[in-house]
Amino acid sequence: MSEQITLTVNGLPVSVPRGTTVAVAVLLAGAVCRHSVTDEPRAPLCGMGICYECRVKIDGVAHCRGCQTLCEHGMNVRTDD
Amino acid sequence: MTTSSHDVIVVGAGIVGAACALECAQRGMRVTVLDRDVIGGGATAAGMGHIVVMDDSPAQFALTQYSRQLWNELRAELPPDVEFERCGTIWVAADEEEMEEVRRKHTYYLARGVNAGIVNSGELEILEPSLRRGLAGGLLVPDDGVLYPPRAAGFLIERARAKGATLHPGKTVQRIGRGCIRLSDGSELSAGFIVNATGAWAPELTPGLEIRKRKGHLVITDRYPGFVRHQLVELGYLKSAHSISSDSVAFNVQPRKTGQVLIGSSRQYGVESAEVETEITAKMLRRAQFYMPGLAQLSAIRAWTGFRPATPDKLPLIGPSPEDPSVYIAAGHEGLGITTSLATGRLIVDQLSGTVSPIPVEPYLPSRAVQEPSHV
Amino acid sequence: MTSAERKQFDVLVVGAGPAGIAAATRAAECGAHVAVVDDNPALGGQIWRGGVAGAGTSQAQGWMRRFLSAAPRLFSGTRVIGQQEPGVVLAEERDIQRTLRYRTLVLATGARERFLPFPGWTLPNVMGAGGLQALVKSGLPIRGKRVVVAGTGPLLLAVAAYLRQHGAEIPLVCEQASWSRLLDFGFSLLAHPGKIAQGLKLKLELGSTPFAANCWPLAAQGSGHLESIVVLRNGEKQEIPCDYVACGFHLVPNNELAALLGCELRGGFVAVDDFQRTTLPFVYCAGEPTGIGGVDLALIEGEIAGLTAAGDEITARALFARRRKLQKFVATLVRAFAPREELKTVPSQETIVCRCEDVPLSRIGVHAIARAAKLHTRCGMGPCQGRVCGPALEFLFSWEAGSVRPPVFPARIKSLSGREPEPELESDKTTGGIR
Numbered sequence A: 001m002s003e004q005i006t007l008t009v010n011g012l013p014v015s016v017p018r019g020t021t022v023a024v025a026v027l028l029a030g031a032v033c034r035h036s037v038t039d040e041p042r043a044p045l046c047g048m049g050i051c052y053e054c055r056v057k058i059d060g061v062a063h064c065r066g067c068q069t070l071c072e073h074g075m076n077v078r079t080d081d
Numbered sequence B: 001m002t003t004s005s006h007d008v009i010v011v012g013a014g015i016v017g018a019a020c021a022l023e024c025a026q027r028g029m030r031v032t033v034l035d036r037d038v039i040g041g042g043a044t045a046a047g048m049g050h051i052v053v054m055d056d057s058p059a060q061f062a063l064t065q066y067s068r069q070l071w072n073e074l075r076a077e078l079p080p081d082v083e084f085e086r087c088g089t090i091w092v093a094a095d096e097e098e099m100e101e102v103r104r105k106h107t108y109y110l111a112r113g114v115n116a117g118i119v120n121s122g123e124l125e126i127l128e129p130s131l132r133r134g135l136a137g138g139l140l141v142p143d144d145g146v147l148y149p150p151r152a153a154g155f156l157i158e159r160a161r162a163k164g165a166t167l168h169p170g171k172t173v174q175r176i177g178r179g180c181i182r183l184s185d186g187s188e189l190s191a192g193f194i195v196n197a198t199g200a201w202a203p204e205l206t207p208g209l210e211i212r213k214r215k216g217h218l219v220i221t222d223r224y225p226g227f228v229r230h231q232l233v234e235l236g237y238l239k240s241a242h243s244i245s246s247d248s249v250a251f252n253v254q255p256r257k258t259g260q261v262l263i264g265s266s267r268q269y270g271v272e273s274a275e276v277e278t279e280i281t282a283k284m285l286r287r288a289q290f291y292m293p294g295l296a297q298l299s300a301i302r303a304w305t306g307f308r309p310a311t312p313d314k315l316p317l318i319g320p321s322p323e324d325p326s327v328y329i330a331a332g333h334e335g336l337g338i339t340t341s342l343a344t345g346r347l348i349v350d351q352l353s354g355t356v357s358p359i360p361v362e363p364y365l366p367s368r369a370v371q372e373p374s375h376v
Numbered sequence C: 001m002t003s004a005e006r007k008q009f010d011v012l013v014v015g016a017g018p019a020g021i022a023a024a025t026r027a028a029e030c031g032a033h034v035a036v037v038d039d040n041p042a043l044g045g046q047i048w049r050g051g052v053a054g055a056g057t058s059q060a061q062g063w064m065r066r067f068l069s070a071a072p073r074l075f076s077g078t079r080v081i082g083q084q085e086p087g088v089v090l091a092e093e094r095d096i097q098r099t100l101r102y103r104t105l106v107l108a109t110g111a112r113e114r115f116l117p118f119p120g121w122t123l124p125n126v127m128g129a130g131g132l133q134a135l136v137k138s139g140l141p142i143r144g145k146r147v148v149v150a151g152t153g154p155l156l157l158a159v160a161a162y163l164r165q166h167g168a169e170i171p172l173v174c175e176q177a178s179w180s181r182l183l184d185f186g187f188s189l190l191a192h193p194g195k196i197a198q199g200l201k202l203k204l205e206l207g208s209t210p211f212a213a214n215c216w217p218l219a220a221q222g223s224g225h226l227e228s229i230v231v232l233r234n235g236e237k238q239e240i241p242c243d244y245v246a247c248g249f250h251l252v253p254n255n256e257l258a259a260l261l262g263c264e265l266r267g268g269f270v271a272v273d274d275f276q277r278t279t280l281p282f283v284y285c286a287g288e289p290t291g292i293g294g295v296d297l298a299l300i301e302g303e304i305a306g307l308t309a310a311g312d313e314i315t316a317r318a319l320f321a322r323r324r325k326l327q328k329f330v331a332t333l334v335r336a337f338a339p340r341e342e343l344k345t346v347p348s349q350e351t352i353v354c355r356c357e358d359v360p361l362s363r364i365g366v367h368a369i370a371r372a373a374k375l376h377t378r379c380g381m382g383p384c385q386g387r388v389c390g391p392a393l394e395f396l397f398s399w400e401a402g403s404v405r406p407p408v409f410p411a412r413i414k415s416l417s418g419r420e421p422e423p424e425l426e427s428d429k430t431t432g433g434i435r
Helices: A022-028 B015-026 B058-077 B096-111 B121-127 B149-162 B199-205 B236-242 B278-291 B293-297 B334-353 C018-029 C058-070 C129-137 C154-165 C179-191 C193-206 C256-261 C294-309 C313-318 C320-337 C341-345 C361-365 C370-377 C389-397 C426-431
Strands: A004-009 A012-017 A055-058 A061-065 A076-078 B005-011 B031-035 B089-093 B117-120 B137-141 B166-169 B173-177 B180-183 B188-196 B212-223 B231-234 B248-255 B260-269 B299-310 B317-321 B324-331 C008-014 C034-037 C073-075 C078-085 C088-093 C096-107 C111-113 C147-152 C173-175 C215-221 C228-233 C236-241 C244-249 C251-253 C283-285 C352-354
Touching: A004 A022, A012 A022, A022 A055, A022 A076, A022 C129, A061 B212, B005 B015, B015 B031, B015 B149, B015 B188, B015 B324, B015 B334, B031 B149, B058 B334, B089 B096, B089 B121, B096 B117, B096 B137, B117 B121, B121 B137, B149 B166, B149 B334, B149 C370, B173 B188, B173 B199, B173 B324, B199 B299, B199 B324, B212 B278, B248 B278, B260 B278, B260 B299, B278 B293, B278 C078, B299 B334, B317 B334, B324 B334, C008 C018, C008 C294, C018 C034, C018 C058, C018 C096, C018 C294, C034 C078, C034 C096, C058 C294, C078 C256, C096 C256, C096 C294, C111 C129, C129 C147, C129 C154, C129 C244, C147 C154, C147 C215, C147 C228, C154 C173, C154 C193, C154 C244, C173 C215, C179 C193, C179 C320, C215 C244, C256 C283, C283 C294, C294 C313, C294 C320, C313 C320, C341 C389, C352 C361, C352 C389, C361 C370, C361 C389, C370 C389
Parallel strands: A004 A076, B005 B031, B005 B188, B031 B166, B089 B231, B188 B324, C008 C034, C008 C096, C034 C073, C096 C283, C147 C173, C147 C244
Antiparallel strands: A004 A012, A055 A061, A055 A076, B089 B137, B117 B137, B173 B180, B180 B188, B212 B260, B212 B299, B231 B248, B248 B260, B317 B324, C078 C088, C088 C096, C111 C251, C215 C228, C228 C236
16 A cells, blocks of 8 residues: 555656546646646646546546546656647 | 518528528628527538539539638637637548549649648658558548638628627518518518528428438537548448438548537438438448547447438539529538538629629529539 | 346446435335346445445445345446446446446436536545545545635535545535525424534534635635635635635536436426325436435335335335425525525636637627537536536526437447447356247
8 A cells, every 4th residue: 555656747756645537637736637628727626536627648548537547656747838 | 470571581591591681681681580590400410511613513613612712711710609710621442543533632622722732641640640551542632621600600600690680580481482481480571582592402392302301310429629630431332422312421520619519411302200210320420430440449428310412413502592582592402511501602792783703603593404414 | 247237137226325225225125136236336425425434424334234135136336328228328437348237227326516617616635525525535645735615515614524534634514595585494494303413413523613605705816726715705705725626606507318218397396296206107216316305315215116116005005104204405506505696797708608618608608508518618628527517507607418328428439339239148048048
């Protein structure tokens, strides 16, 4: 349970305990998940996979809900750069 | 509502009705527009918003070419929410047989002043990297475009109102004829002329019109800017649109200004229900992935259906009703309503005011003898 | 496609929150072949988020253990996106499509928070109440952080207690309900001794956390992220510096799948009979989608549905009396925590209402009906499919939710493309395969 997972967020390594979601890892990396159509910074709202504010690109696949995805070793996460 | 007199009452505030209303208002006529629902709520809301030149027949070519020109002239005045984008069309050829068709179209278009260029397999890959490798090539038509139809209809209506037209949404028309309109609430309006622009429902107000509903499905994705750059249509689309009796799907994909990818298309006759059919959607998406394998991973956020108003000869009805000179028909545009809306408005107002149109109007007159087309 | 998917499940449960867990457990204990599909990474839904490890109450722990003993098949991280045909549900796991055949279906899709917009609500670190709790359960550090909890409903207190337990500082809990409503609510709890015990436990956990009724958010402030929140407290503005805002206005049912399948809804909730059967044959519904009534009601509805689906109507019937008592809580909650009229004046014309498409109130308000607003502003056309803005617009303009179309959640194109025929698996050959 206290196993540490290392992944990258926008190229920077982040280490989190197993059981942490990608959305949280993004916040811990000091980033926001996305920018809205009028360029507002956005972070998770609902925490349960419904609001889609936590969308990030995971291992090349865009529009993944970060709050519903557990961090795995070596994951490459990108917010909308 | 009290009885009142207008020069023209347009029934139907879809994009065709909106264009007719604007043209008539611009020529100084007193115009009223009625719609039972919201502006652009019918096929206008459901369609792809493709502005395209098509050459199934000389008459279709003339109408689409004229109307596309009108859209390109209007372009600078369209507000951002109409999302007009002159992204061009690429007619995609999967094999050598379809490349023959590309060459034929190319010759036809160039001879008639429509810009077009043949692209080979390698050029196609550069223009559209998401298309699968190994396609034969295609025809690029750079002056085609796309827009967001409900806002385009909204814009035309707003312009018409600025010229004095009045709009009454949420009003259901029960009967039209002899310069008189009866609403479902019992009230009546009178007008010099009535334009029936109610699309797939036109035969309800003008019995005998040969317009049938042709159901189509669409799917839109989340935002993937740059995934597709032009409207892409497979040449097999023409076989699909040609056939007047069977259900079919064809590859037809559009980049929206938002970066969303709009995926079509399907055609079904004889289906009244508007529900999204799992099997048709699946078939349509499989066809699309055949041409663009990368679509598989894209997130689809909505699917919906619409009813194209289809006529037996695939040309719209634009002109006076044979039975009632006070009623003009502007309906039956099948999958080309957005493109040909502006020209339809012009042809209608020309006929109402006795002006000669820049293109011959005979092929679109409701009074034309409708021949059964020979099967391809 | 594994042999498990080719088989038909006797009972397929959608949702692994309390109602789903209870239904699946009871059905499996009756000997039925049961599967559960749930979007979250682990069991528990929202209120019991985090699986066995995250189970806070002994009630939750008890049910989770019982579920694991009964051992129904669990598809976590899997979301139902529509119906392939009657008797077959289409689901998506990451990017794998799953078709699951069932004889009976139990919808236990739960509820989500109602979000009401206010200026600044789109700032990072303004979250739902349950939303922030979910993120803390998912690893967000909260120790030493200042969190203002706001909105309405019993969830606020539960969230405040949880956050405090994990080291957060709660400057204020803002409940928009009036004191008289809360008092009525308190009195009504006398009919539910279990809830009084829960309430007392909460009170202990909350300790001296400041609580204000007649209090609601006016605006969140900050540049780039949340720095403070302005609340209206008994008619006076108060600015509170904070790191997070946990704000939600009670719950709305997740009834989209039920609507898509064709179940009748009444007043926005799924209509069910005494045995939790919907108007669709072989489809049951349990928990919040039938009426927001909290954990205890969800559990017993789940039990009744699971038992009946597995054929044990007698035991199900024996639970009717207890359910009847708990059902009263639904109306109690509605009375106490209905959002007040003043909340309609909180968003400004510039406040974004549809977050997916950034549509401000000013653009939406010019339209008379929902459909016009949707077509002409695109509000509700984004990936949340109106789940966030819909309840807000329903409150602000009394607009009803529109019709539901597939996919009931966004899905990969691949998942909507039907199945290619698959070669027979070895295991199917040896066991004769069930098709």
